[in-house]
Amino acid sequence: MGVEGIGARVVRKEDKRFITGKGRYVDDIKLLGMTHAHFIRSPHAHAKVKGIDSSAALKMPGVVAVLTGQQLVDDKVGNLICGWAITSKDGSPMKMGAWPAMAPETVRFVGQAVAVVIADSKNLARDAAEAVVVDYEELPAVADVHAAIKAGAPQLHPEAPGNQVYDWVIGDEGATDAAFAKAANVVKLDVTNNRLAPNAMEPRAAIADYDAAEEHFTLYTTSQNPHVARLVLSAFYNIAPEHKLRVIAPDVGGGFGSKIFIYPEEMVALWASKKVGRPVKWTGDRTEAFLTDAHGRDHVTHAEMAFDANNKITGFKVKTYANFGAYMSLFSSSVPTYLYATLLSGQYNIPAIHAEVIGVYTNTTPVDAYRGAGRPEASYLIERLMETAARQLKVDPAALRRANFITQFPHQTPVIMAYDTGDFNASLDAAMKAIDYAGFAARKAQAKSQGKLRGIGVSCYIEACGIAPSKAVGSLGAGVGLWESAEVRVNPVGTIEILTGSHSHGQGHETTFCQLVADRLGVPISQVSIVHGDTDKVQFGMGTYGSRSAAVGLTAILKAMEKVESKAKKIAAHALEASEADIVIENGEFKVTGTDKAIAFPMVALAAYTAHNLPDGMEPGLKESAFYDPTNFTFPAGTYICELEVDPGTGKTSFVNFVAADDFGRLINPMIVEGQVHGGLVQGIGQALLEHAIYDVNGQPVTASFMDYAMPRADDVPSFNLSHTTTLCPGNPLGIKGCGEAGAIGASAAVINAITDAIGKNNLEMPATPDRVWRTINAA
Amino acid sequence: MYQTTYHRASSVDEAASLFGKSSEAKFLSGGQTLLPVMKQRLASPSDVIDLGKIKELIGVEAxxxxxxxxxxxxxxxxxxSDVAKKAIPAVAYLASLIGDPAVRYRGTIGGSLANNDPAADYPAATLALGATIKTNKRSIAADDYFKGLFSTALEDGEIITAVSFPIPAKAGYAKFPHPASRFALTGVFVAQTKSGDVRVAVTGASQSGVMRVGAIEAALKANWSPLAIDSVNIPASGLLSDIHGSSDYRANLIKVMAQRAVAAAG
Incomplete structure (x- = not known):
């Protein structure tokens, strides 16, 4: 593998600039004549906008404009779109209300923008915003999913009667009912998957710059997928055509899904920059992040699992209500359907599954993909249910899982997914060994003697990643293809630029992607640079989400590399007067195999560009591109086991040990993979113990700051014990499965299973706050 | 933040004089509450008078x-502080639990007591130890100082200069931190004075701010032991209730934290 090749723990190239404060984020960019936007947001969860009086604000110093939702309508700016069509069980398309970037008539969640002040400075914009008088007529609001579907509930959109977006089903209901009819045991569980606020470290931001002479827009924005942003902004919003819009996502400080979507603020900034004839900058603050970044999760589910007399699962029935908030965000519709219900088979051989998902509008912040997106909800449900089943059936939880594991691959589940490979026993074995599962009973007894309740919890997760192939997602309703592209540019001196459609916002692509090149050509990674995040520099690409950048994005680079190598071999063979078939690449040299004849890679590159002596008919230059569309999703899987203690006096949970045995296929940089797992686990633990975006009955957010919303901190989480059990993914040539979301998908169930084991009560919702755990311990 | 005028006072007298000359002045003593509130535009003092660099206001002495x-x-x-750790270890320990390192480097005891957040830590020690709050005008006994949420006996423009804690025979503090803010969801400070009196103060739990708990004081006076608190009944009425702790949970925490504070005190 070499010291910098695939599998090497290479220190991250990008960290020098991040650690020394030299990262370049959107808010760091200052343009000549730049103005600043401050949005005026609804304090009400549901209200009519009766009027907006900006006359006083317009007279204030430094104020350039006050723009409203009605002006967006007047200028025929399009409404925000949802890019994945879902069909209800009755055959009707999903029912959606319009989402204007600023509300001209009705606001439907606290924080929805109704107007924007553009001024010479951020403070002047904020001052003037206080002078804008918005006349609201409050309407009844509903925040809870159950309340929203009741007869007589406040209605959000006339297009969606009963606040229902869709009622979607998957699986074979008849076969599932038949399995339950014959079941020896049925295990039932109700679970809530708590709503989360994503809280990327860098808040969202946008700078729009309109060039009137060229009729051209440049948008700097915090995006995980700048090309998709350009596509959506140009195709649907009537602001700028694609060739007149450049989208740049420079350094971006975390996304976790929340920066996939096109938000009102960047649309308004673009439109406003043309209206005022100056660049417009908006940088959200933390409150705006809590109020307007798409939230995650928020499911309420009833599930039942049927077992035969040998404790084999025979059927699985699920009914889920998914809270979408007030509007359908870009990919929201797919999250509780094709990213959730298609994973309901978990790691288990389940002959019959039927799931129904009802999408519901409420007067809350829109909900969309957040790290894991549907798969954490599925994994949490299955793994809570397996633990519940083990307790009810009085068998060891690990043994019950093992007895039901899928062991033959490929495996077609009853819910679309065809798992390509895996070894679920291997990861379970590794995790059980790492945590000394056999010795737990003795440790529990020891803890009891010290007044502590000790528990152990297993979670065997599987996810579908890569979010591809395009043909498959297209058949399921996706509005876009989900391939990835790459271009490899070899410079005349032999340095290499990789242009990738993937986007790095913390993942370390500038290191891992170079490692592939180092591995193949034997050149140092210092000779390679990664270019991403600028639609003027990089060919169209799909961006980063769904743990796809290595499995799909890096494979696209590999495909382009193969073309470069093929041409370079021809040039080398010509120069060395050898047969192309005899050329091998070793340590940065092209060699004639079995001889000492060689030509260094930079000389090959130079030859390509001088073109003085190329094979007949060959074009000069050394630059190739590739578009890669995989043949299947990838299926990372693994086992997490958590051991913890509960203080019965306070209900406080303390970790004793947390082991993770993951199968991510081939690892490019194990150090970066470990970082991804650490971060994911912390988010999963955060969901299990701390995080909850709460609204009161009137739709007012209760947790809109870090004083109330409990983000996990270093001392809330244990030191993790990680290992890998590898089966190579057969779906891509590098054998990669993806590692970005696993921790967030698998951790929550391990934690809750461990707490419920410790306290001897099965019904416990997330977040398992000390109050909630204490109350559960003391419940009758 | 709205525009404000910042002053760095070099003496208490100068600070008091600056205060008198301003229309809507606020003293800044660490700023761990005032500055976030100003950033959110929820406070708009015309002048901010920083007490943090006044040499006569800094130091720990026994x-x-x-x-x-x-x-x-x-x-x-x-x-x-070695002095604090030797004199009243529970006070040094309490200070080590406040907020996070950034807060502890900035926040001050005077700022904490003047603000009197109902979930702040220092009020518990101040009340339980029967401390004296010294100002530029007078001395105020702790029992007379705390007047409910964010309310104290301080007059407009009065500056706390020091807090004097009688060194007790035994003292202990146990805090259950709020999961998000790390303020006290409930914190209990127990003290046994050298004359054998027992004082117990609770922060974070009551709707009226820091409070003494007579029932626990009586139980501990009879028997200075965690077990003595087992039979004490703490009613949930009058206690705070929010998403992180219901009032009955806080009532439970008062008992449990009191027991742990006694155990820590030895």
Whole structure:
């Protein structure tokens, strides 16, 4: 593998600039004549906008404009779109209300923008915003999913009667009912998957710059997928055509899904920059992040699992209500359907599954993909249910899982997914060994003697990643293809630029992607640079989400590399007067195999560009591109086991040990993979113990700051014990499965299973706050 | 933040004089509450008078039976003070639990007591130890100082200069932190004075701010032991209830934290 090749723990190239404060984020960019936007947001969860009086604000110093939702309508700016069509069980398309970037008539969640002040400075914009008088007529609001579907509930959109977006089903209901009819045991569980606020470290931001002479827009924005942003902004919003819009996502400080979507603020900034004839900058603050970044999760589910007399699962029935908030965000519709219900088979051989998902509008912040997106909800449900089943059936939880594991691959589940490979026993074995599962009973007894309740919890997760192939997602309703592209540019001196459609916002692509090149050509990674995040520099690409950048994005680079190598071999063979078939690449040299004849890679590159002596008919230059569309999703899987203690006096949970045995296929940089797992686990633990975006009955957010919303901190989480059990993914040539979301998908169930084991009560919702755990311990 | 005028006072007299000359002045003593509130535009003082660099307001001293912490001493200095750790270890320990390192380097005891957040830590020690709050005008007994949520006996423009804690026979503090803010969801400070009296103060739990708990004091006076608190009944009425702790949970925490504080006190 070499010291910098695939599998090497290479220190991250990008960290020098991040650690020394030299990262370049959107808010760091200052343009000549730049103005600043401050949005005026609804304090009400549901209200009519009766009027907006900006006359006083317009007279204030430094104020350039006050723009409203009605002006967006007047200028025929399009409404925000949802890019994945879902069909209800009755055959009707999903029912959606319009989402204007600023509300001209009705606001439907606290924080929805109704107007924007553009001024010479951020403070002047904020001052003037206080002078804008918005006349609201409050309407009844509903925040809870159950309340929203009741007869007589406040209605959000006339297009969606009963606040229902869709009622979607998957699986074979008849076969599932038949399995339950014959079941020896049925295990039932109700679970809530708590709503989360994503809280990327860098808040969202946008700078729009309109060039009137060229009729051209440049948008700097915090995006995980700048090309998709350009596509959506140009195709649907009537602001700028694609060739007149450049989208740049420079350094971006975390996304976790929340920066996939096109938000009102960047649309308004673009439109406003043309209206005022100056660049417009908006940088959200933390409150705006809590109020307007798409939230995650928020499911309420009833599930039942049927077992035969040998404790084999025979059927699985699920009914889920998914809270979408007030509007359908870009990919929201797919999250509780094709990213959730298609994973309901978990790691288990389940002959019959039927799931129904009802999408519901409420007067809350829109909900969309957040790290894991549907798969954490599925994994949490299955793994809570397996633990519940083990307790009810009085068998060891690990043994019950093992007895039901899928062991033959490929495996077609009853819910679309065809798992390509895996070894679920291997990861379970590794995790059980790492945590000394056999010795737990003795440790529990020891803890009891010290007044502590000790528990152990297993979670065997599987996810579908890569979010591809395009043909498959297209058949399921996706509005876009989900391939990835790459271009490899070899410079005349032999340095290499990789242009990738993937986007790095913390993942370390500038290191891992170079490692592939180092591995193949034997050149140092210092000779390679990664270019991403600028639609003027990089060919169209799909961006980063769904743990796809290595499995799909890096494979696209590999495909382009193969073309470069093929041409370079021809040039080398010509120069060395050898047969192309005899050329091998070793340590940065092209060699004639079995001889000492060689030509260094930079000389090959130079030859390509001088073109003085190329094979007949060959074009000069050394630059190739590739578009890669995989043949299947990838299926990372693994086992997490958590051991913890509960203080019965306070209900406080303390970790004793947390082991993770993951199968991510081939690892490019194990150090970066470990970082991804650490971060994911912390988010999963955060969901299990701390995080909850709460609204009161009137739709007012209760947790809109870090004083109330409990983000996990270093001392809330244990030191993790990680290992890998590898089966190579057969779906891509590098054998990669993806590692970005696993921790967030698998951790929550391990934690809750461990707490419920410790306290001897099965019904416990997330977040398992000390109050909630204490109350559960003391419940009758 | 709205525009404001910042002053760095070099003496208490100068600070008081500046205050008198301003229309809507606020003293800044660490700013761990005032500055976030100003950033959110929820406060708009015309002038901010910084007490943090006044030399006479910084330091930890023990003399005779008294530990004195000057008002602008940051929590970190108290937490790491050998003088404080020797005189009343529970006070140094309490200071080590406030907020996070950034807060402890900035926040001060005077700022904490003047603000009197119902979930702040220092009020528990101040009340339980029967401390004296010294100002530029007078001395105020702790029992007379705390007047409910964010309310104190301080007059407009009055500056805390120091807090004097009588050194007790035994003292302990146990805090259950709020999961998000790390303020006290419930914190209990127990003290046994050298004359054998017992005082117990609870922060974070009551709707009226820091409070003494007579039932626990009586039980501990009879028997200074965690077990003595087992049979004490703490009613949930009058206690705070929010998403992180219901009132009955806080009632439970008062007992449990009191027991742990006694155990820590030895």
């Amino acid at each position: 003399a005779g039976d008294t530990l004195t912490i000057k008002a602008a001493t940051p929590h970190y200095d108290v937490a790491t």
